[in-house]
Amino acid sequence: MDMQPIVRVRKLNAWFGAAHAVKNVSLEVEPHSVTAIIGPSGCGKSTFIRCLNRLHEEVPDARAHGEVFLGDTNIYGEGIDPVVIRRKIGMVFQKPNPFPAASVFDNVAAGLKLAGIRKKALLMERVERSLRHAALWDEVKAKLGSPGMSLSGGQLQRLCIARALAVEPSVLLMDEPTSALDPIATKKIEELIVNLRKEVTIIIVTHNMQQAARISDRTAFLLLGELIEFGATSEIFTVPKEKQTEAYITGKFG
Amino acid sequence: MITFSEIAAQGYTKRKFKNRLMCLLFFVAALVALTPLFSIMGYVFIKGVGSINWSFLTQLPAPVGESGGGMANALVGTCVLIVLASIIGMTSGLATGIYLSEYGRGKLATIIRFSADMLSSVPSIVIGLFVYILIVRPMQSFSALAGGVALGVIMIPTIARSAEELLKLVPASVREAGLALGLPRWKVTIWIVLKGSLSGIITGVMLAIARVAGETAPLLFTALGNRFWSWNLTQPIGSLPVQIFTYSISPFEEWHRQAWAGALVLVLLVFSINLGARFVFRPQISRD
Numbered sequence: 001m002d003m004q005p006i007v008r009v010r011k012l013n014a015w016f017g018a019a020h021a022v023k024n025v026s027l028e029v030e031p032h033s034v035t036a037i038i039g040p041s042g043c044g045k046s047t048f049i050r051c052l053n054r055l056h057e058e059v060p061d062a063r064a065h066g067e068v069f070l071g072d073t074n075i076y077g078e079g080i081d082p083v084v085i086r087r088k089i090g091m092v093f094q095k096p097n098p099f100p101a102a103s104v105f106d107n108v109a110a111g112l113k114l115a116g117i118r119k120k121a122l123l124m125e126r127v128e129r130s131l132r133h134a135a136l137w138d139e140v141k142a143k144l145g146s147p148g149m150s151l152s153g154g155q156l157q158r159l160c161i162a163r164a165l166a167v168e169p170s171v172l173l174m175d176e177p178t179s180a181l182d183p184i185a186t187k188k189i190e191e192l193i194v195n196l197r198k199e200v201t202i203i204i205v206t207h208n209m210q211q212a213a214r215i216s217d218r219t220a221f222l223l224l225g226e227l228i229e230f231g232a233t234s235e236i237f238t239v240p241k242e243k244q245t246e247a248y249i250t251g252k253f254g
Numbered sequence: 255m256i257t258f259s260e261i262a263a264q265g266y267t268k269r270k271f272k273n274r275l276m277c278l279l280f281f282v283a284a285l286v287a288l289t290p291l292f293s294i295m296g297y298v299f300i301k302g303v304g305s306i307n308w309s310f311l312t313q314l315p316a317p318v319g320e321s322g323g324g325m326a327n328a329l330v331g332t333c334v335l336i337v338l339a340s341i342i343g344m345t346s347g348l349a350t351g352i353y354l355s356e357y358g359r360g361k362l363a364t365i366i367r368f369s370a371d372m373l374s375s376v377p378s379i380v381i382g383l384f385v386y387i388l389i390v391r392p393m394q395s396f397s398a399l400a401g402g403v404a405l406g407v408i409m410i411p412t413i414a415r416s417a418e419e420l421l422k423l424v425p426a427s428v429r430e431a432g433l434a435l436g437l438p439r440w441k442v443t444i445w446i447v448l449k450g451s452l453s454g455i456i457t458g459v460m461l462a463i464a465r466v467a468g469e470t471a472p473l474l475f476t477a478l479g480n481r482f483w484s485w486n487l488t489q490p491i492g493s494l495p496v497q498i499f500t501y502s503i504s505p506f507e508e509w510h511r512q513a514w515a516g517a518l519v520l521v522l523l524v525f526s527i528n529l530g531a532r533f534v535f536r537p538q539i540s541r542d
Contacts (some may be wrong), residue, residue: 060359110446160431164434205306
């Protein structure tokens with residue numbers, strides 16, 4: 001893991017109106033790793049990762065301040081277009097949110113098609129590859145033309161993962177991607193996250209500590225918008241340095 | 255001693271009876287409400303069906319005093335007016351709906367929304383008057399164009415508000431998913447949000463069309479009416495409602511019969527647009 005970090009967050013702050021949701025968070029993420037963000041509800045986990053692709057600012061009254069480097073580029077730098085940033089940093093949401101009235105194929109191809117790619121062969125190739133990476137190909141290859149909505153909840157979430165992967169981002173943000181799913185669907189997605197590490201760097205918010213322990217390389221613990229502790233997952237869950245971390249992972253609050 | 259099950263059974267019979275009674279009352283009420291609808295339909299059908307024939311649908315009105323002839327010009331005229339109205343109503347209405355749902359915040363949006371609601375409650379004859387001043391007077395001629403504008407203006411608020419409501423049904427998370435793919439907001443709006451609710455919006459447009467297809471008052475002093483073919487949009491044009499109006503206030507028996515036939519054609523036209531709208535809108539399977 002002696003690589004240059006792919007994402008470096010420096011003194012990131014975020015607000016909703018007057019509420020200070022993320023306070024001075026700094027951390028670094030290595031390429032091809034899985035980083036878990038844990039913490040009790042309302043601690044700013046989601047807000048934090050929504051700042052990493054500048055989606056936070058799309059909410060009325062929301063703003064963010066600080067530096068987030070993707071490679072050498074500060075995505076909060078002057079003249080940086082958030083639209084371009086979001087092509088490099090994809091996102092999967094809490095609830096599956098397929099595009100309405102669009103087929104399985106069109107859901108996955110949407111990002112490419114709307115970016116102007118028209119070549120059928122290229123679209124087909126990328127859709128297949130994305131669906132394979134999302135471990136969904138075998139289940140949907142025979143019904144690429146049927147409505148996205150016809151899939152089950154777990155399949156829908158994997159469809160959303162495939163959709164995010166299709167534009168080939170270098171970082172994939174996941175905001176509690178399994179919280180709306182049953183245990184079997186959750187297990188499938190956890191497995192694919194571990195495999196996806198070869199393709200993208202993953203930052204995942206989870207309220208499920210066991211999940212963080214199972215799939216992540218490093219874990220960040222947020223509390224009331226502050227980063228309490230950040231380190232190797234194996235250490236956070238066995239020998240946490242901070243009292244608050246220990247209290248949280250042993251279930252004293254949360 | 256009375257057992258619990260006996261009390262329960264007593265209450266059950268009583269409640270069941272009340273339930274049946276209320277059910278019957280509601281059924282009767284619904285029947286009363288539907289009676290005018292069916293009697294109008296039935297009456298128009300009985301009166302009109304005898305005079306509908308091929309020549310009625312394909313020929314121009316016969317000169318006064320002669321029998322035969324038809325309303326082909328009015329039928330085509332209504333179609334022309336609907337197309338003109340739709341062009342105006344759809345572009346303006348959709349744009350307003352998209353603005354209100356996707357971009358509109360604060361005072362301006364509230365004002366626009368309120369104005370749309372006001373506009374939809376303005377009597378259609380007032381809109382006709384407005385178009386008369388705006389178009390007919392400056393052009394110094396009644397015209398198909400003026401008629402189309404009048405009907406189009408009536409369509410705007412209906413389409414705008416139904417489009418707004420339907421676009422708002424698309425969850426915010428879907429918009430975020432589009433933005434998170436690195437798409438600019440306008441592309442997300444048009445190709446994901448609008449496209450996703452297209453069937454509902456088409457339904458709204460069709461219902462708006464069905465509503466204006468039977469409008470008479472605003473056409474009286476905009477499109478006026480025409481007993482001949484008219485392919486020039488700056489000239490007066492015939493339409494079913496106006497033709498029905500002029501025929502039914504005339505003293506000729508033959509014209510009265512034709513007015514009924516015209517009414518039947520108009521009712522069937524509106525009816526089939528409504529049915530079509532229902533057919534287009536088959537709701538998506540939703541999991542939320």
